[in-house]
Amino acid sequence: MMKAAIRTSMFRSVMAVAMTLCTVALAGDRHIIVQSTTSTQNSGLYDHILPIYEAAAGVQVRVVAVGTGQAIKNARNCDGDVLLVHAKSAEEAFVGQGYGKQRFDVMYNDFVIVGPRDDPAGIRGLSEATEALKAIASLSLPFASRADDSGTHQKEMQLWRDGGVDPIADSGTWYRETGSGMGATLNIAVAMNAYAMTDRATWISFGNKAEHSVLVEGDPDLFNQYGVILVSSEKCPNTRAEAGQHFINWLLGPDGQEAIAAYSLDGMQLFFPNARPNDPS
Numbered sequence: 001m002m003k004a005a006i007r008t009s010m011f012r013s014v015m016a017v018a019m020t021l022c023t024v025a026l027a028g029d030r031h032i033i034v035q036s037t038t039s040t041q042n043s044g045l046y047d048h049i050l051p052i053y054e055a056a057a058g059v060q061v062r063v064v065a066v067g068t069g070q071a072i073k074n075a076r077n078c079d080g081d082v083l084l085v086h087a088k089s090a091e092e093a094f095v096g097q098g099y100g101k102q103r104f105d106v107m108y109n110d111f112v113i114v115g116p117r118d119d120p121a122g123i124r125g126l127s128e129a130t131e132a133l134k135a136i137a138s139l140s141l142p143f144a145s146r147a148d149d150s151g152t153h154q155k156e157m158q159l160w161r162d163g164g165v166d167p168i169a170d171s172g173t174w175y176r177e178t179g180s181g182m183g184a185t186l187n188i189a190v191a192m193n194a195y196a197m198t199d200r201a202t203w204i205s206f207g208n209k210a211e212h213s214v215l216v217e218g219d220p221d222l223f224n225q226y227g228v229i230l231v232s233s234e235k236c237p238n239t240r241a242e243a244g245q246h247f248i249n250w251l252l253g254p255d256g257q258e259a260i261a262a263y264s265l266d267g268m269q270l271f272f273p274n275a276r277p278n279d280p281s
Helices: 002-027 038-042 045-057 068-076 088-096 129-138 151-162 182-192 200-205 241-252 254-262
Strands: 031-037 060-066 082-085 100-115 143-145 175-177 195-199 213-216 223-231
Touching: 031 038, 031 068, 031 241, 038 045, 038 060, 038 182, 038 200, 045 060, 045 241, 045 254, 060 068, 068 082, 068 088, 068 151, 082 088, 082 241, 088 100, 088 223, 100 129, 100 182, 100 200, 100 241, 100 254, 129 143, 129 151, 129 213, 143 182, 151 195, 182 195, 182 200, 195 200, 223 241, 241 254
Parallel strands: 031 060, 031 082, 143 175, 143 195
Antiparallel strands: 082 223, 100 195, 100 213, 100 223
């Protein structure tokens, strides 16, 4: 019993020393830059999880919230240490080109199609997003698109293609390209009595819903996976690799995953952790 207690005490001492050394090592990197999306920022997720991490690590996390396409461009230009976005094929290309070390799943939610209460396209309750979009296009009803190469915009364009519709041909008529973030695009959709596609987290946190509501949801094609990547120090020598990797490890580990799961608004969970730390995607 006494030997076991001594071993346990020694183990705890070793772990305490290791954590102290890790904190000391990170102290040289007082901050990291995370290139990320408007959905993670505007939903309030970072306001919830970052104070938890920063208190534990002593490192400030500065988030640049833009569309996924722009976030990837910024990271490719070495303007960040960590990339956390939601367009898997683009993320894999980023890694394949040597700009990122590995890509890991970190969390997910879903996309939804929202629209006015009277729903002139009659899409409420449809199980397939492509059928809903085809119905909107066939009647030339107003649809507000981010048109900013964000993860949401990339998914939207994929769905139009799957439905055999080219909305760009009607840009400026029923198809309105905002070139803006999700919140601004939703404001435009509400003002125009238009349809739009959004990630659910942004919709839940959006305050100007008026008479708009979720009309189409639950289609597997609306699944929305987020990934996290450490920017390569080989391509970007100034990358704060140690501190960036520490943040990624925290996100993928039990503390980060629990923090993500704990974030909710109005009793609704916005993101669902699904990290597999030892299994790069």
